[in-house]
Amino acid sequence: MTLFTVGPVEMDKNILELSSQQVPYFRTPEFSNITIDLDRLLKKTIGTVSDSKLAILTSSGTGAMEAAVINVFDHTDKLLIVNGGGFGARFAEICAVHNIPFEELNLPYGETLSQGHLEQFQNKYFTGLLVNIHETSTGQLYSIQLLSNFCKKNNLILVVDAISSYLADPFEMDKYSIDVTILSSNKGLAVAPGLSFVIVNQKTHTRMEGVANKSFYFNLSKYFVDVERGQTPYTPAVSTILQAHKRLEYIDKISLENYLNEIRDRAVFFRDKLDLDRYSIPEYPLSNIMTPVICPKDNAEKIYETLKEKYQIMVNPIGGELQHKLLRIGHVGSITYEEIDRLLSILNKI
Numbered sequence: 001m002t003l004f005t006v007g008p009v010e011m012d013k014n015i016l017e018l019s020s021q022q023v024p025y026f027r028t029p030e031f032s033n034i035t036i037d038l039d040r041l042l043k044k045t046i047g048t049v050s051d052s053k054l055a056i057l058t059s060s061g062t063g064a065m066e067a068a069v070i071n072v073f074d075h076t077d078k079l080l081i082v083n084g085g086g087f088g089a090r091f092a093e094i095c096a097v098h099n100i101p102f103e104e105l106n107l108p109y110g111e112t113l114s115q116g117h118l119e120q121f122q123n124k125y126f127t128g129l130l131v132n133i134h135e136t137s138t139g140q141l142y143s144i145q146l147l148s149n150f151c152k153k154n155n156l157i158l159v160v161d162a163i164s165s166y167l168a169d170p171f172e173m174d175k176y177s178i179d180v181t182i183l184s185s186n187k188g189l190a191v192a193p194g195l196s197f198v199i200v201n202q203k204t205h206t207r208m209e210g211v212a213n214k215s216f217y218f219n220l221s222k223y224f225v226d227v228e229r230g231q232t233p234y235t236p237a238v239s240t241i242l243q244a245h246k247r248l249e250y251i252d253k254i255s256l257e258n259y260l261n262e263i264r265d266r267a268v269f270f271r272d273k274l275d276l277d278r279y280s281i282p283e284y285p286l287s288n289i290m291t292p293v294i295c296p297k298d299n300a301e302k303i304y305e306t307l308k309e310k311y312q313i314m315v316n317p318i319g320g321e322l323q324h325k326l327l328r329i330g331h332v333g334s335i336t337y338e339e340i341d342r343l344l345s346i347l348n349k350i
Helices: 015-020 030-046 061-072 086-097 115-119 144-154 203-209 220-227 238-254 255-275 300-311 337-347
Strands: 001-004 052-055 079-083 102-106 128-132 157-161 179-184 198-199 292-295 311-315 328-329
Touching: 015 300, 015 311, 015 328, 030 052, 030 157, 030 179, 030 198, 030 220, 030 238, 052 157, 052 337, 061 179, 061 198, 061 203, 061 220, 079 086, 079 198, 086 102, 102 220, 115 144, 128 144, 144 157, 144 311, 179 311, 179 337, 198 203, 198 220, 220 292, 238 255, 255 292, 255 337, 300 311, 311 328
Parallel strands: 001 311, 079 102, 079 128, 128 157, 157 179
Antiparallel strands: 052 198, 179 198, 292 328
16 A cells, blocks of 8 residues: 555655664663754754754644643633634634633635734734644645734734644744744654654743643643653653654755755646646645645545555545545655656546
């Protein structure tokens, strides 16, 4: 089975080899050195300075989303959530569970997030804005410049879930005054699931001291302290940390720019060759990590099953009201142009 999914993705052979090795004991100076270097390399890829704080969590990306919310905000805050799909809705669900007041900017499918959408929320005493910079369920990539300007103007803490944009699109935490960044391991980083990351800037770290966090496992302050010595408070996904470090070393060696360019080139190659007499692509901005493909005959589910059962190709379906209309084709991981050509040839015949 060839994975053209957004995550997990096809992993390089050298990463897979790490998975087959004995998991080492991790409370050692050697493992601490790897974790400290992972901290350095990861921050380098998102454009933030060394005084930003990193938490390495053994959880899915949703765990990191929840950890970020409950460590940075509480019931005294009022949050604005950009809800343009399933993952924006997830931020709202997290806030509801923890009794954190919020309002939603509901963005209908097909609309591009714009200044006009944000203007209605000006000067309404929000304290933070939560956004999935790439709404993975629909494929829209929001403008970080637009959101950053809005947050600066309204003095908001900007929390960005960059899980499905990381290492597919340029991302500069400090340049755009992003206060909290949320990442995970099994998408653009192209290693196994099981790790997620929360990075906060110094301003937000100071703010967290006044927040009444009621979580034991997701108390980020513990993680910030331990990462400085190359450890985590509790047993981490040791093998996945080793994979992530090896992958970041590779990206650093070839340069982040070259890595991002390769993902972009794959996305452009796929979109240019897709038969637009049979399919269409949304007009809103897209991430390089994937292409949402609209199936005009409402046969997305049938195409998904055909690719999986007949051709051993896995793409991302979608649930909800778009399940008949939309397929999502990933462009990250260890896939070749020959494999992309094969997928295109099949799609263009169906």
